[in-house]
Amino acid sequence: MTTPLLSVENLSVAYREGDHTARVTHEVSFAIAPGEVVALVGESGSGKTTTAQAVIGLLPENGRIETGAIRLNGEDISRWSGKRLDVIRGRQISLIPQDPTSSLNPVRTVGAQVGEILRIHGERDRSLIEARVIELLGRVGLSDPELRARQYPHELSGGMKQRVLIATAIALKPQLIIADEPTSALDVTVQRRILDLIDELRRENGTAVLLVTHDLGVAADRADRIVVLQGGRIQETGETASLLASPRSPYARRLLADAPSLSARTFRAAPAPGEDAIIVDNLVHEYQSSGREPFRAVDSVSFTVRAGTTHAIVGESGSGKTTTVRDIVGFGRPTAGAIRIAGTDISALKGEALRKFRQTIQLVYQNPFSSLDPRQTVFGIVEEPLINFGERDAAVRAQKVNALLERVGLPEALRKRRPRALSGGQRQRVAIARALILDPKVLVLDEAVSALDVTVQAQILKLLDELQKERGLTYLFVSHDLAVVRQISDTVSVLHNGQQVEAGSVEDVFLRPQSDYTRELIDAIPGKRSHALA
Amino acid sequence: MSRYILSRLGQALLVLWIAFTVSYLLLQALPGDAILIKFQNPELGLGPEQIAALREAYGVDSPLWQQYLHTLGNFLTGQFGYSVVGSVPVAHELLANLPATARLASLGLILATALALAIAFLATLAPFAWLRGALQSIPALFVSIPVFWLGIMLIQIFSFRLKWISVINPGEIEGLILPVITLAVPISAPLAQILLRNIDEASTQGYVAVARAKGASPTWVLWKHVARNALLPTLTIAGILFGELLAGAVITETVFGLNGIGGLTERSVRFQDTSVIQAVVVFSAAAFVLVNLAVDLLYPVFDPRLRKAKGVLA
Known part of the structure; x- marks a missing residue:
């Protein structure tokens, strides 16, 4: 190998908290060759983001590099002043951030924010900046770039915002892009398109990418080499194919086993016949807004769930899955259609009767950080x-x-x-x-494992599985993550723009999808490459 | 959008009416009235019958609800009545005193804003942690200083000890320096506190990290990204602080013996000149409501998220 573009050597970073300091990474070393994609994979607290922040010199104020070196083209930049780093940030190393929504300034136009990187690095000619901004916005696949440049971030979807941020990151053709969980806040189909775009631009400009991700499936698809981190220490480093085929460290083996997108494709056995615990019949839910046509968020959705089984509702943001669930647990009133839970028609329930009914059906929310007092x-x-x-x-x-x-x-x-x-x-x-x-008889799990790390997610899924068997529970499992759905559900409904585009047993839907949308969803599950390799 | 403005105007009128009614009732509940205070002086030599006649002439002997409706009607047609003490129409008193107070208040507001911005930005950009900490504690100090005490202290130090500013017949500008400072300091404190908090919050946002990754310096990030987002919530507080400004003007004008709405208020309260007090209350409420209405309507100009799709301001 020639001189690496980036070489991180024995990097230890510590955070100061009050009087004492806590080390969060311990002698981390890896290298990236020009044009190479290296994935830093780990769970929360593994030090992957800290390592990436250290590389671009943006550690939080209380963070400090204790030992080690960060060499960019052979020169150690780890002790550089902020002023010196400002020259290479954006020009040689750039960043694609995690959450596109909070990463764009809400009060400035998209064009101003893309153009800013050119202005910071010395471009003064306004018309030149404007032309380049429009060229960049077009390059990342945004329709009507002239219009986009004049728009504000809130007028764009999440995927579009991430494209804007990518346009900014590639503006000065940097040698290295740090992509920090670039797609974890996006829907699966959008995630795939964004990763494809990063891939394409990288090849075009010969840019190296440091991909930070918790998703081993994404790393498997996109990286040349993978660095597995746990608790601030490197557990394993290797070529993607060989690491996935034969992980040497126990931690990497566990990660691989727990990753739903990479684990073996076994389906649950077909449910035994029995009573129906949930019957949803032609559910319609419209939202009224003054002066406009009512918006039909859910349009004739029907399914039945056998007692003691798991039914999954799958869809991306705006698909109507949240509205459906709110109606089923009795928080919302459907415009039309019937919902029967354990034999009770809940659309007839009001006041005290509705309150009593909540014993029958309970909800576990997505975000465990805000749902507990x-x-x-x-x-x-x-x-x-x-x-x-x-x-x-x-x-x-x-x-x-x-x-x-x-x-x-x-x-x-x-x-x-x-x-x-x-x-x-x-x-x-x-x-x-x-x-x-x-x-309760029925448990609604609304993205209940989406915010968790894969190994923790695997433990919670196992617990849910055991509880279902012990107590004969019926689960309604709402998720955007098809890989998880495949693992724990018996039957599934796929929602798209309020319509039910597919329904049936998980095996049927996954192996013989009827609609194009379902096919697209299934194709978007990361980790395809590892199956091809295996 | 026009419906929004109409409903806001309706709310504003309601607030004015409530302010009028409450102050009217409170003033009526006071024992005695201005006529008694002015004419009961034995040196004037007026008998009880003559005072009763005067009371009738001023209309203070009719039932309360009649007086209320009468006064309300007068206010609605722009007649604020006569000042008993000054023997001139209240409107004249107000107009004569308004320019001085408007000047004092606007200069005070400008200085308070400048002080708040300076404290907040210096406390963010200062090179040493101890200096940032010291600057951050200034607002807490400022907010706890009473206006009257500050005024007296400033006169003590700058006029009597240092003799920089004369107290007796100062020049027009010279005479404004200390009152403006007195008024501005306590108002700058909550502004600076809110601003500092908002700067802290905006600094943790993703777009700040992205801007730093573009190679922007801390100063660039503060000006181009943090400042505007931090100023937005501060605008609301600035509108509410306008009330403090009016209250502060009363005390400041009294301490420095200046003419103005504040001085007028103090005088009218002392002599229980109800019609003047009534007019001052309604006038202040109107100014307060208008300023806050303006703040609300200005929001969409600064925050694109609040602009309705191609509304009047877009």
Whole structure:
């Protein structure tokens, strides 16, 4: 190998918190050759983002490089001043950030923000900047670039915003682009197109990419080499194909086994015949807005779910899946159609009857960080539904709560703590316990594992599977992640713009999709390349 | 958009009416009235019958609801009545005193804004952590200084000790320096606090990291990205602080013995000159409501997200 473009040598970064410092990366070393794609893969807290931030010199204020070197074209930039780094940032190293929505300034036009990088690096000619901005916006596949340049970020979709940020990152043809989870905030089909675009531009300009991702499937598809990080230490480095085919470190093996997109494709066996726990018949939900046509968010959606099985609702943002779920749990009122849960027609329920009905169907929300009251203890959170539903005996309540918390795997030491002190996976266990304390028949899991790391996600999915078998629960599993759906569902409905484009058993839908949209969704699941290699 | 403006105007009128009614009732609840205070002086030698006649002439002996409707009608037609103390129409008193107060208040607001911006930006860009910390604690100090005390202290130091500014017959500009500072300092403090908080919040946003990754310097990032986003919420506070400004003007004008709406208010309260107080209250409420209406209508100009698709301001 010739001189690497970037070489990170024994990099240790520490954060100062109060009086003491905590090291978050330990002697991390890797190199990127010109034009190469290297993926930094790891879960939250693995140090992958810290490493990427250190490379571009944008560590948080309390972060410090303790040891090691970062060589760009052989020159160590790790001790450079901010002023010196400003010259290479944007010109030689640029960044594609994680969340396109917060990464564009809401009060400046798109054109001004793309043009800014040219102005910072010395271009003064306004008409030249304008022409280049429009050329760049066109290059990243935005329709009508002249119009886009005059628009504000809130007028663009997430995918379009990410294209704008990519246009900015490639504006000065840098040698290295750091892509920090560039697609984790986007829908799967958009994610695929954005990754394709980065690939294409990279080839065109011979740019190297440092791809930071938690998704081993994405890394498998896009990277030449993979660096696996855990707890700030490199566990394994290798060519993508050989690392996936025969991981040497135990951690890499576990990651590979837990990644839904890379694990073996086995489907659940067909459900045994039985009662229907959920019947949704021709559900229609319209939103009224004054002066405009009512917006039909859900348009004649029908499905039935056998008791004790899992039905998945799959769709991207705007597909109507959230509206459907809100109607099913009785938070929303459908415009037309019928919903029967465990034999009860819920559209007829009102007031106290509706409140009582909530014992039958419970909800686990997507975000375990905002769905738990920060001022209550874990015990209090799980106990509250029992109090609401009239269990007066404190000893009975305590016995039920403790038994359930034991079952979902929360050790006794955590029960007096508040949610702040818990990890994401532990919080989601609390949310599951809270939902199950009333012994419901149906559990709605709204993106319940989407915010979790893969290994934690695998543990929660396993727990859900066991609980379903023990208690005969019926799950309605809402997700955008087809790989997870494939793993845990019996049947599935695919929603697209409020319409149900596909319904059936998971095996049928995955192996013999009827609609183009479903086919596109399935193709967009990352990790295809590893299957081709395997 | 026009419907929005109409509903806001309706709200503004409602606020004015409530301000009028509440102040009217409070003033009526006070024992005695201006006529008694002015004419009961034994040196004037007026008998009880003559005072009663005067009371009748001013219309203060009719039932409360009649007086209320009468006064409200007068206000609606632009007649604010007569000042008993000054023996001139209230409107004249207001107009005569308005320019001085408007000048004091606007200069105070400008200085307060400048102070707040300077504190906030310096506290963000200053090179040393201890200096940033020191600058960040200034607003907390400023906000706890009472206006009257600050005024007296400034006179003590700059007029009596240092003799930089004369207290007796100062020049027009010279006479404004200390009052403007007195008025501006306590108002700059909450502005600076809000601004600092918003700068902190805006600085953690993704677009700031992206701008740094483009190679922008900290100063560039502050001006081009953070400042405008941080100023938006500050605008609302500035509108609300306008009320503080009016209240501050009353105290400042009293402390420095200046003519103006503040001085007029203080005098009218002392002599229980109800019609003047009533007019001052309604006038201040109108100014406050107008300023806040203007702030609300200005928002879409600064924040593109609030512009309705091709609305009047787009």
